[in-house]
Amino acid sequence: DAGVIQSPRHEVTEMGQEVTLRCKPISGHNSLFWYRQTMMRGLELLIYFNNNVPIDDSGMPEDRFSAKMPNASFSTLKIQPSEPRDSAVYFCASSLSRLAGDPKNIQYFGAGTRLSVL
Amino acid sequence: KQEVTQIPAALSVPEGENLVLNCSFTDSAIYNLQWFRQDPGKGLTSLLLIQSSQREQTSGRLNASLDKSSGRSTLYIAASQPGDSATYLCAADQTGANNLFFGTGTRLTVIP
Numbered sequence: 001d002a003g004v005i006q007s008p009r010h011e012v013t014e015m016g017q018e019v020t021l022r023c024k025p026i027s028g029h030n031s032l033f034w035y036r037q038t039m040m041r042g043l044e045l046l047i048y049f050n051n052n053v054p055i056d057d058s059g060m061p062e063d064r065f066s067a068k069m070p071n072a073s074f075s076t077l078k079i080q081p082s083e084p085r086d087s088a089v090y091f092c093a094s095s096l097s098r099l100a101g102d103p104k105n106i107q108y109f110g111a112g113t114r115l116s117v118l
Numbered sequence: 119k120q121e122v123t124q125i126p127a128a129l130s131v132p133e134g135e136n137l138v139l140n141c142s143f144t145d146s147a148i149y150n151l152q153w154f155r156q157d158p159g160k161g162l163t164s165l166l167l168i169q170s171s172q173r174e175q176t177s178g179r180l181n182a183s184l185d186k187s188s189g190r191s192t193l194y195i196a197a198s199q200p201g202d203s204a205t206y207l208c209a210a211d212q213t214g215a216n217n218l219f220f221g222t223g224t225r226l227t228v229i230p
Contacts, residue, residue: 004161031216043162043207043220056217091161095216105216106152109161 004110006092012116018080021113024073025094033107034067034077035091043091049075082117089114120145120212124221131198132229139193139224141208146186149214153182153193156205156223165206166193198228 005024013019025032033048047057049069057067064083069075079086093107121144131137141151150169154162166175166182168191174183181194191208205225209218 033216042222043209045217045219048215048217055215093161097216106164106167107162107216107218109163111159111161 004092004094004108006090006110006113008113009111010114010116012118013082014118015083016081017117018078019082019086019115019117021077021079021090021092021115023075023077023092023110025075025092026108027073029094029096029108030072031095031097031105031107032069032075033093033095034075035093036088037091037112038088046077079115082115084117087115087117120148120210120219122208122210122219122221124206124208124224126224127222128225128227130227130229133198133200135198135228136194136196137198137226139195139206139208139226141191141193141221143189143191143210143219145210145212146189147212148186149211151182151184151191152209152211152218153180153191154207154209156207158204162207195226198226200228200230202226203228 007022031050034046037043046059047067052069067077089112091109091112093109095105095107097105123142125140152167153165156162168175168184179196184191205223207223209220
């Protein structure tokens with residue numbers, strides 16, 4: 001398996017522009033997670049889906065952020081409008097299970113998208 | 119809210135040395151504790167997962183321990199190698215739904 005695939009790897013945009021980040025989870029995984037990593041705040045969970053349904057979006061910073069998972073093999077994270085403080089590395093991860101105590105709930109991470117908002 | 123702390127933030131050791139990385143968490147009601155490795159410019163790779171009912175897990179030269187009552191976990195790396203150089207992050211699963219709270223990591227450099 002190719003692992004979790006994220007695109008683009010790097011994105012540079014200007015303040016106010018719309019940004020869309022993409023993620024393809026590992027085939028057969030039923031949980032998908034979006035994270036943001038910054039030097040100041042470390043790695044933070046933004047939202048996660050189970051069976052394509054958003055379960056907890058309490059980590060989404062504000063209404064400018066939205067995420068969708070139209071099918072089991074694709075998810076997007078959209079920022080509209082983007083701001084310089086959104087600059088970070090955004091990771092997508094997937095897991096086979098989200099059940100506590102299940103060793104299959106290990107998360108597999110993509111390589112990330114480095115976003116720079118000027 | 120769960121807070122996870124890792125000390126030190128950076129560590130340099132000569133090749134062959136055994137070392138311990140520390141992780142502490144404020145809320146002991148966790149479902150599991152996980153250790154990840156992150157290489158520069160890459161995503162995270164899972165190393166070890168310790169269930170709340172377990173005391174330790176081992177994988178090759180890595181051994182992770184968990185003491186829930188004191189809110190601590192350690193990652194022991196035996197006979198360190200230059201290839202072990204990376205940032206190591208611990209994460210606590212607070213809700214049992216794989217909702218992870220991450221520490222800020224320890225950047226390890228193993229000097230040949």
